Amino acid sequence: MPRATKQRRGPIRVLIAKPGLDGHDRGAKVVARALRDAGMEVIYAGLRQTPEEIVRAAVEEDVDLIGLSILSGAHMALFPRVLKLLKEQVGRRIPVFAGGIIPDEDARRLRQLGIQAIFGPGASLDEIVKTATRLARGPA
Amino acid sequence: MTRATPLPARARAIANGDRAALARAISDVENGAPAAEPILRALYPRTRGVPVVGLAGPLGVGKSSLINALVGHLRAAGTTVGVVAVDPSSPFSGGSVLGDRIRLDRPADDRGVYFRSMASRGAAGGIATASREVVRLLDAAGFDVILVETVGSGQVDIAIRDVATTRVVVLVPHLGDEVQTLKAGLFEIADVFCVNKSDLPGADHAERDLAELAALGPAPDGWRSRIVRTSTLAPFGIDRLWAAIAAHEAFLDTSGTRAAAERRRLAREIVDRASDRLAHDLTERMERDPALRRLVDRVVARTLDPRSAADRLLVARSRR
Numbered sequence: 453m454p455r456a457t458k459q460r461r462g463p464i465r466v467l468i469a470k471p472g473l474d475g476h477d478r479g480a481k482v483v484a485r486a487l488r489d490a491g492m493e494v495i496y497a498g499l500r501q502t503p504e505e506i507v508r509a510a511v512e513e514d515v516d517l518i519g520l521s522i523l524s525g526a527h528m529a530l531f532p533r534v535l536k537l538l539k540e541q542v543g544r545r546i547p548v549f550a551g552g553i554i555p556d557e558d559a560r561r562l563r564q565l566g567i568q569a570i571f572g573p574g575a576s577l578d579e580i581v582k583t584a585t586r587l588a589r590g591p592a
Numbered sequence: 593m594t595r596a597t598p599l600p601a602r603a604r605a606i607a608n609g610d611r612a613a614l615a616r617a618i619s620d621v622e623n624g625a626p627a628a629e630p631i632l633r634a635l636y637p638r639t640r641g642v643p644v645v646g647l648a649g650p651l652g653v654g655k656s657s658l659i660n661a662l663v664g665h666l667r668a669a670g671t672t673v674g675v676v677a678v679d680p681s682s683p684f685s686g687g688s689v690l691g692d693r694i695r696l697d698r699p700a701d702d703r704g705v706y707f708r709s710m711a712s713r714g715a716a717g718g719i720a721t722a723s724r725e726v727v728r729l730l731d732a733a734g735f736d737v738i739l740v741e742t743v744g745s746g747q748v749d750i751a752i753r754d755v756a757t758t759r760v761v762v763l764v765p766h767l768g769d770e771v772q773t774l775k776a777g778l779f780e781i782a783d784v785f786c787v788n789k790s791d792l793p794g795a796d797h798a799e800r801d802l803a804e805l806a807a808l809g810p811a812p813d814g815w816r817s818r819i820v821r822t823s824t825l826a827p828f829g830i831d832r833l834w835a836a837i838a839a840h841e842a843f844l845d846t847s848g849t850r851a852a853a854e855r856r857r858l859a860r861e862i863v864d865r866a867s868d869r870l871a872h873d874l875t876e877r878m879e880r881d882p883a884l885r886r887l888v889d890r891v892v893a894r895t896l897d898p899r900s901a902a903d904r905l906l907v908a909r910s911r912r
Contacts, residue, residue, distance in 0.1 A: 462623035463686060463711070488687035493711045496691045504700035509693060512707055514615035543612060 462493075464588040466517040469497040469506045471534065474524035479551055483519060486577040487584060503533040507541055515546060516588040520567075522552040527562065535566050547587040551575065602627075603634035606733050611706060614733050618708055621725045632725055635732035641854060642731050643841045644738045646756030647786075648778055653764045654788040655741050656695035657824040658833070663698065663705055665830050666737060672704040674730030676723060677741040678751070681711040688712075692741060706735065712743075723755050724861055753781050754857055757850070758840045760784045760833075763802070765794030779805060782817050783840045786833055790821035813849045815840060874905060884908060 605613035822829030
């Protein structure tokens, strides 16, 4: 069921979640705060979220966008699982971006699988906000 | 303007338990989208008036953790629960970080729970209006109990009064002067006081203070506020908290006050709705009609006072 994301009038709603078992959530919190300051409603789901919990939260919170943060190295196991569940369980396309320690080769593969943007250490908040806005609202 | 999906189908999907349809309708209500109206209209006759438990209290007293504990308690009994958790929007950026979901600890496949985070979005009265309708959608979607969490200050208290059938005010030991400042507001609307974090010293003292307050307080409808000590860390008291809430819900039925309270809430809602529309209409008229715009000029020039200008605006409206 297609839905007209661009016709929504409210603020962008974005889910920020950390799949996997690492406890390093500073990056995710900094990004959450930057997106808030850009006027978005950030649903912060926090640490140790399973792909199932992330997809469930995305549906219930009716988000326009999902941001995943991971530093455990398990991204090749967890991100594709999130994408698969989104495809199976959600009738609309929700863009996904990611951040963390992700080697270039993995990043290439993840982009092919459908992660729309990947940010590593040193990515600027400005760049992240711009990309998130574009992904949620489509090109201006 | 409106989404492509035809309307009765969307309302039907919600009544049939389609969570994505429910989620989208809640967004439409929050956004004031025209698409929400026919859905709300179609679903209203299906709402049953289920218990709506509001939790209010200062920041950091553990409302989200209590909600999670109550959800666990209710789910263990097979009761389905809809949760609405309201957090403030930034007055500067309009954005917000909605963090109450962090405390939710339920299996991802538990379809007996629906959790929705909501930003207050600033506008006075706006949050009350939207949360009333969101609660109604959850009711129509079939949840047995609805829990609403708000931050306990200013206009938000009013929201809890207008939405909840049972109001729980959550406090912690050693709130001290904070308690004094709350007396006039939240304290008057509490059906149940919850002293959370009662694993900390001072809980007995806080309970005693509240008991004295409850004994002094007027009980116009005959209900005397209950006080329950809880801890989500220890944990203890969650069963007693729910028992106190259930006792109030039962009291509403046995005393016959439920209908009267609902009538008051609905009357306020109708007036709120009508006021919103009237304000919108008057604002538009002022912008559109040059004669009415001149009223502003005259008030600016001090040749007319604001009250008289308002009279003329209302007269102009009633003439057409």
